[in-house]
Amino acid sequence: MIITDYLVIGSGVAGLTFAVKIAEKFPNKAVTIITKGSEDESNTKYAQGGVAVVLDKEKDSFQKHIQDTLIAGDGLCDRGIVEMVVNEGPKRFKELITWGANFDINTEGSFDLGKEGGHSEYRVVHHKDITGYEIERALLQRIHQLKNTKLLPHHFSIDLITEHQLKSKEREQTRCYGAYVLNEKTEKVLTIKANNTILASGGIGNVYGHTTNPIIATGDGVAMAYRAKAVIKDMEFVQFHPTVLYNKEGGSSFLISEAVRGFGAYLRDKKGNRFMLNYDVRVELASRDIVSQSIDKELKESGDPCVFLDCTHLDMIAFQKHFPTIYQKCKSLGIDVAKDWIPVVPASHYLCGGIVVDKEGKTTIQNLFCCGETSRTGLHGANRLASNSLLEALVYAHNIFKYLSKNNFTSSYVEIPEWNADGVLLNGEELVINLYLKELQTLMRDYVGIVRSNTRLTIAKTKLEIIYNKVENLYKIAKVTTALCELRNMINVAHLIINQSIERKENKGGFFNIDNTIKEVHKLV
DSSP, rough: EEEEEEEEEOOOOHHHHHHHHHHHOOSOEEEEEESSSSSTTSTTOOSSOEEEEOOOTOOOHHHHHHHHHHHHHHTTTTTTHHHHHHHHHHHHHHHHTTTOOOOOBOOOOSOOOOOTTTOSHHHHSSSSOOOOHHHHHHHHHHTOOOTTEEEEEEEEEEEEEGGSSSSSSOOSSSSSOOEEEEEEEEEEEEEEEEEEEEEEEOOOGGGTSSBSSOOTTTTTHHHHHHHTTTOOOOTTTTTEEEEEEEEETSBBOBBBBBHHTTOOEEETTTOOGGGGGTTTTTGGGGGGHHHHHHHHHHHHHHOSEEEEEEETTHHHHHHHHHHHHHHHHHHHHTTTTTSSEEEEEEEEEEESSSOOTTTTOOOSSSEEEEEEEGHHHHOSTEEEEEEEEHHHHHHHHHHHHHHHOOOOOOOTTTTOOOOOOOOOOOOHHHHHHHHHHHHHHHHHHHHSSSSSSSSHHHHHHHHHHHHHHHHHHHHHBBBHHHHHHHHHHHHHHHHHHHHHHHHSSSSSSBBBTSSOOOOOOOOOO
């Protein structure tokens, strides 16, 4: 058994920011960070755009950022949360710089601010087109300088430890005591006992298969919290990024940052028509829900496999400076951005809902906190405003840190049983697991995608129940592996998305059901 003061599950910007702050504040307390991949593998690493933060007070304002966020969230944001996050933004951003993160500077010596869909002003700070990678680098460097932190890569969290695993009477409110964790190298299950557990395990993109997320984004935190009876909300609001490099094979796909459209790129159909002129006054810089739904409509009407992003009219020297990774990726595929249009399609990108938390990051389970994409804070509402995700992660990691700096819980008296592997008969069912996974991902893409219907959702619910029963039966008799646990988690997440989609009777933001009241069309006046 490992005993720690703070257990952080996830090594993206949210988890690492909390870990740095709490470790610096309490050098005599142990901070244990676990992550199922390599230490830097997270959704943070692949965040291209940047951090939305108000720095230019002459042209921008907190009120403008707040209003842009509320508009993108389509009436479902918590205004108090939006105001808090936006107002805190500059302070949290400055901390990143203190830790050594670098951001692009313009010729005047100020931060080079970008503009993305849904933003009324230039306010996105970035490091070329690999902002997340740069932030991750700086945070990891700081983590390794702290003597009271232990980062355990290739450790997969199987389940949270709560009352139902303990040999004690259940409390009125469920409490978290740590987690059972699989060491992927030794294949042994560890018991980690923690005074406080922070879930920062990222997104759910691989539930759909075709996603901008890395393969580790399997909704593990949401699923574990769901099984522990935490409140989960707004799972129907899955954001699809409009411009993902077209990939016939599906799977994890390369993101063409929204900042490219902010830089002036046009969306065109194969005939060259700028179709966004027909959908929204903001054209290519409409919010992600509108652009994705517009592309989906165009593709269904035309039967084409993709639309195109046209950058040929842009200053190519400046383009290569701002987007070197995107430029090289296209070049490697034989796409000359200066002459060729980039084929793009929408793909699952970000979960706007998740584990419900309050302003301090507290979940409905005692001593379980949550920040980052795994959480549902009320900031995003029905649709996240571009580049608000890194901002949210920074602010909520700080809020959890502030709360735990003043409030601490010790679970030293609790007796926690070791992991029970009784009844395990099978070793390695990789082929079966992979078949079930493909079945699940196909179901979600076909029936629970950008545009949904009551009929499709009902079919999806029935089909998912069959997959669920098969996987649960396998889980009871098979050796625990990361692949099996991930599949189980993705099924739980799919269940939440489908059922909360069925419950929602009004189209909002990223959620669109053709059987609900027709959503107001954003057309040119």
